[in-house]
Amino acid sequence: MDGKREEIRKGPWKAEEDEVLINHVKKYGPRDWSSIRSKGLLQRTGKSCRLRWVNKLRPNLKNGCKFSLEEERIVIELQAEFGNKWARIATYLPGRTDNDVKNFWSSRQKRLARILQNSATPSSSNPKSHKIKKEIPEFQGIHPSEDPKLKALMEEESSSSKAQLADMVNPKLHHFGANHSHLQLTPYENNPYTESHLQIHFPQISQPQQDLIFSPESQELLARLEDPYFFDVFGPVDAPELSNEVQLPVEQPLLKPETSCRNRGKDGNDKSVNPDAFFDDFPTDMFDHIEPLPSPSDW
DNA sequence: AAAGGTAGCAACCGCTGGATT
DNA sequence: GAATCCAGCGGTTGCTACCTT
DSSP, X not given: OOHHHHOOOOSSXXXXXXXXXXXXXXXXXXXXXXXXXXXXXXXXXXXXXXXXXXXXISTTOOTTOOOOHHHHHHHHHHHHHHSSOHHHHHTTSTTOOHHHHHHHHHHHHHHHHXXXXXXXXXXXXXXXXXXXXXXXXXXXXXXXXXXXXXXXXXXXXXXXXXXXXXXXXXXXXXXXXXXXOOOOOOOOTTSTTOXXXXXXOOOOXXXXXXXXXXXXXXXXXXXXXXXXXXXXXXXXXXXXXXOSOOOOOOXXXXXXXXXXXOOBOTTSOBOSOOOOOTTTTOOGGGGGGSOOOOOGGGO
């Protein structure tokens, strides 16, 4: 028996392997993955081949394209609805795979965990505090330096982490308190390569609504952040109510065209200022304020 | 400029469920 | 009905590039 033939190759795919796989799919369609190896075309398992096809080679994938604001919203909304059913969620996101959605969510959870950890550690003793500051973008339309209250918060060194968390949370809470969002999602599984099935309607936030950010309710939440048990209310560390990014919503196209992929670095990371994450990591009960989604079976 | 930490991504692993024999 | 195969899914890990000090 030829030992080399039995050897299963793992790790990164070479261009030649991709080519073989693509040719196989062209010939036989995206199936019979195991036969690729049995025919001696590739020393990869059928599983590996399928994964490569689904995640990287399939047509119309948004490879290397950062999640748009709309996509983030969809993921957050559907994660609250379905839980970690990444494949199911991905069916609502044209060009995205379950792996994309999973990685996206996991990144956010990690980031959140770090934020929470930082919030529990005095900033003066936290060498990573600079990281947190970096992750608090300017509010769209409200720069910290332009708003006295926000500026005061930002300058409050003794409670910087909590202030940051409050900064992150409040706009969202007020947004949801003041707006009954209307979200309509349709899976695109019947037409996987078009975005036409997807319709999302989000409320536009007005200047008066922005003013609500600093209402008494916001101040109450700030006070709650001082409560050591505050975070327990929402559950474990991965409770999604807090994030490191703040974004007031602005009117945007329902879906960005693929050309909306922004400038990216070598590793494909977005190098521009990230305007995302208005919906970052909400507690699921926050969506109680929203008109409920129709049952997925009705979509 | 170097070091350490983090984010993002690609790929693998183990499990499950459906189809086939 | 049981056994086997295979596709699909979710969790996890490892690598690379980038950022900050």
